[in-house]
Amino acid sequence: MQTIRALVKTEPGVGLQLQDIPLPELRPNHVRIRVLKSSICGTDLHIYEWDDWAARTIQPPMAIGHEYVGVVDAVGSNVHDHFPGELVTGEGHLVCGHCRNCLAGRRHLCPNTRGVGVDRPGAFAEYISIPVANVWHCDPNIPLDILSCFDPFGNATHTALSFNMVGEDVLITGAGPIGLMATAIARHVGARHVVVTDLTGYRRKLAARMGATLALDPGQYSLQEIMAKLGMKEGFDVGLEMSGSPQALVDMLAAMCHGGKIALLGLLPTGAGIDWDKVIFHGLTIKGIYGREMFETWYKMTTMVQSGLDIAPVITHRFPYHEFEQGFALMRSGQCGKVILDWAEAEND
Ligand SMILES: [Zn+2]
Ligand SMILES: [Zn+2]
Structure with a gap:
């Protein structure tokens, strides 16, 4: 079995473990992404610290993380418009597709929303698999660090x-x-x-x-x-x-x-x-406000950056993924903006 490195909440309690987990299999209607960079969210800190919300919500073992940018590695059956090598990120909320709001195009208001890195394996990993409906094609002219923050930017x-x-x-x-x-x-x-x-x-x-x-x-x-x-x-x-x-x-x-x-x-x-x-x-x-409008918010983020909006100063720290403890400690201190974990260098391990 092929394995990948991932940050996993292995059991209830404080902390995260860097572990080998199975490479996500290719499922119909899914896209497997090789993660290049991910960013740490306040939500991830809650999961690390195992507060009341996390204890109520997360079922270990769970690879966490939901803010990332990567390239398409492979696509499952039934996926026709995404190809290996494309630069992508993903909407972290999975919606049901059949409730009133979903059918009306108000997918951010779906009452059956499930979260990447919360309810299903996340992006603090070398690879992640998400439904094709959640994939967002990135403008390659936008820096990777900024693309890795599109979820909170959203x-x-x-x-x-x-x-x-x-x-x-x-x-x-x-x-x-x-x-x-x-x-x-x-x-x-x-x-x-x-x-x-x-x-x-x-x-x-x-x-x-x-x-x-x-x-x-x-x-x-x-x-x-x-x-x-x-x-x-x-x-x-x-x-x-x-x-x-x-x-x-x-x-x-x-x-x-x-x-x-x-x-x-x-x-x-x-x-x-x-x-x-x-x-x-x-x-x-x-x-x-909860989440992002799918995908009007994503469109506006892209076009605002293309028209001169600069959010780069928010990104203050970068670490290789195996130094994640430093990143989380910094998040806890509040003496930071966005903290990025680099996964691309995993290839050189
Ligand atoms: Zn987040
Ligand atoms: Zn729905």
Whole structure:
């Protein structure tokens, strides 16, 4: 049996193991991809740390990881429009194809969604197999590091493009990698002020690099002070909550203009409460975001990069895959943007 190297959650508990697992077999309607680079997601960190969500969700043994770029290695039967050697990445959400939303083309709203590297073997491996419907052909002019981040870049794009930002004042709470990418997108699509809040100085500096008008510590400055400083009179037009902090959401709600629009991406803890008066009397719109629109979000990511959007500063660290422990330690510290694992060099082992 041919085997490949993969990062596996072998049993319940903290940690990951580098292991040999079987090469994914070629199944009908599937494409096998040789992974070149993958990137570490907050989700992967949750799985590493084995928090409540991970314990509820992951059934070991499971090879994890869902953000990657690679080349088509081989295709299963019934696959006619993908060929070995093509540069590809993949949508990490597998949808059922037969529910109301799937049939209506709203596949990101499928209630039967399953996740690569969560419910089925993932991309922290030399090879991965995914359904042909999940394959995205990459523009080879886009750097591999950036292509390896298309999954979270897609979260940022889906969130940021949910509401019109042209000439608007935008508040982004949370400057993790997705908040940072959203900052660059807001700037790219023509927002006026893009205010970013984060508790970490390292990430505030990155936010400034991504085009934030101001990147501030919410413990030091109130949003009302910031608005006064910028000459804003009525509050933010668009809010993107990307921190998962209940306080950040409370502060955001108090700083929105009447009729403002909020997209929620950060996962809030169970029971996090808000002042509903702010939503009702101020006529706010709140939209929850999960995943990426298939495949409109992927199209927009590609075309925004082709038209000058640069998310490269978000990628701060790179490691060969066997130094994954360093990558995860860095993720835990928060002193990083996106951390990339290189799998291509596995060939030289
Ligand atoms: Zn992810
Ligand atoms: Zn469905």
